[in-house]
Structure formats: structure tokens, C-alpha cells
Amino acid sequence: AQSVTQLDSQVPVFEEAPVELRCNYSSSVSVYLFWYVQYPNQGLQLLLKYLSGSTLVESINGFEAEFNKSQTSFHLRKPSVHISDTAEYFCAVSAGGTSYGKLTFGQGTILTVHP
Amino acid sequence: ETGVTQTPRHLVMGMTNKKSLKCEQHLGHNAMYWYKQSAKKPLELMFVYNFKEQTENNSVPSRFSPECPNSSHLFLHLHTLQPEDSALYLCASSQGDPFGTDTQYFGPGTRLTVL
Numbered sequence: 592a593q594s595v596t597q598l599d600s601q602v603p604v605f606e607e608a609p610v611e612l613r614c615n616y617s618s619s620v621s622v623y624l625f626w627y628v629q630y631p632n633q634g635l636q637l638l639l640k641y642l643s644g645s646t647l648v649e650s651i652n653g654f655e656a657e658f659n660k661s662q663t664s665f666h667l668r669k670p671s672v673h674i675s676d677t678a679e680y681f682c683a684v685s686a687g688g689t690s691y692g693k694l695t696f697g698q699g700t701i702l703t704v705h706p
Numbered sequence: 707e708t709g710v711t712q713t714p715r716h717l718v719m720g721m722t723n724k725k726s727l728k729c730e731q732h733l734g735h736n737a738m739y740w741y742k743q744s745a746k747k748p749l750e751l752m753f754v755y756n757f758k759e760q761t762e763n764n765s766v767p768s769r770f771s772p773e774c775p776n777s778s779h780l781f782l783h784l785h786t787l788q789p790e791d792s793a794l795y796l797c798a799s800s801q802g803d804p805f806g807t808d809t810q811y812f813g814p815g816t817r818l819t820v821l
Binding site for chain 1: 737747751762796798800811813
């Protein structure tokens with residue numbers, strides 16, 4: 592079985608500051624890792640995912656995450672945030688194998704960007 | 707309509723009522739999912755359908771009954787719910803990769819309140 596821990600439930604930052612949202616996972620098998628974002632009154636949408644290859648993955652809006660197998664982490668970072676990045680961010684893990692899309696989610700981190 | 711749509715967006719029901727939630731995807735996907743999102747809890751996967759066949763039932767109480775008549779439509783039939791069932795119910799779809807690498811596309815959710 593898999594589990595995901597997001598270490599911070601809320602992260603307040605000022606605009607143009609850097610941010611890191613932390614995610615740790617546990618699994619007895621190889622995993623695929625995802626970050627989803629949920630803006631107010633909307634469903635979740637994929638931000639980025641790690642499947643294989645380079646351990647650093649990037650999104651189109653400046654976020655990046657690094658898969659660290661030894662530390663079982665997949666932290667999300669952005670060097671300079673905008674007001675529009677205010678949202679709830681979810682880390683998720685898929686066990687691969689024949690998991691048929693069964694994702695295990697963390698509890699979410701609410702990122703609030705202040706002017 | 708594009709993406710994943712859900713109706714109704716808001717639903718208030720009594721404990722003795724019977725209602726249904728509807729989800730429709732316009733993405734040509736083969737897998738559909740129901741999730742429950744409660745405050746301060748991780749997203750809970752409820753059901754997974756692949757090619758109209760249920761492949762996951764995550765120990766969901768029988769008062770929730772899913773139906774998938776075709777790959778584009780998914781229903782969640784509700785009866786004799788409890789107040790603790792109040793939550794945001796999210797539908798998602800994906801291509802249906804059995805190895806768990808899929809991106810899931812979420813609808814905006816139905817906000818359910820059980821009185």
C-alpha cells in the first residue's frame with residue numbers, strides 16, 4: 592500500500608518570493624508521482640508528473656519538482672510566485688503495476704500568495 | 707461542452723431522499739472515477755470504471771451506487787445518506803492506462819449537503 596504526506600497544510604508567502612511545498616511518500620514498489628492543483632470552485636488539474644527519466648520535472652507555468660528516491664520525496668518549488676498561484680496543491684502517487692489509475696493523494700497544501 | 711462536466715453543481719438532500727449525480731466526459735477516455743473530497747481529509751477514491759467495467763470499489767457503503775452505461779457517462783446514485791456524507795464529489799476521467807501513468811482530468815464537482 593502507498594501513502595502520501597504533505598508536510599504543510601498551509602503556506603503563506605508574498606508575491607515574487609520563492610516557495611517549496613513538501614511531499615513525502617511511502618511505497619513498497621516503484622511509483623509514479625503527480626502534483627495536482629485545485630483553484631477555488633474548480634476540480635483538480637495536473638500540474639506535473641514524474642514517470643521515469645530525469646528526476647527534475649517542470650510545468651509550463653514555472654513550477655518544478657524533483658523526485659528523490661533515497662528520501663522518498665517529491666517536493667514542489669517555484670522561484671517566484673504570483674497572486675494567481677493561490678490554490679490548493681495535492682501530491683499523489685500511483686503504484687504502477689496494474690493499478691488502473693488508482694491514485695493515493697496527500698491531504699493538500701493551501702498556498703496563499705499575498706501582495 | 708469540453709472536458710469533464712458534472713451536474714448538479716450543488717445538491718441539498720434529506721436523509722431519506724434518493725438522488726443521482728451525473729458526470730460526462732467529452733475527451734474520448736476509457737476510464738472514469740468517483741472521488742469524495744471532505745474538509746481536512748485527503749481525496750478518497752470511491753469507484754473506478756475501465757471500459758464500463760468496475761475495477762475498483764474502495765469499500766464504499768452500499769448507500770452509494772455507481773452506474774457506468776458507456777465510456778462517456780458515469781452516475782452516482784444516492785439513497786438514505788448520512789450527514790457525514792456531505793462533501794464535494796469529484797468525477798474524473800483518463801485514457802485508461804493499466805499501469806497508472808495516466809493524467810486524470812477532473813470535473814468541477816458536486817457540492818452535496820445532507821440534512
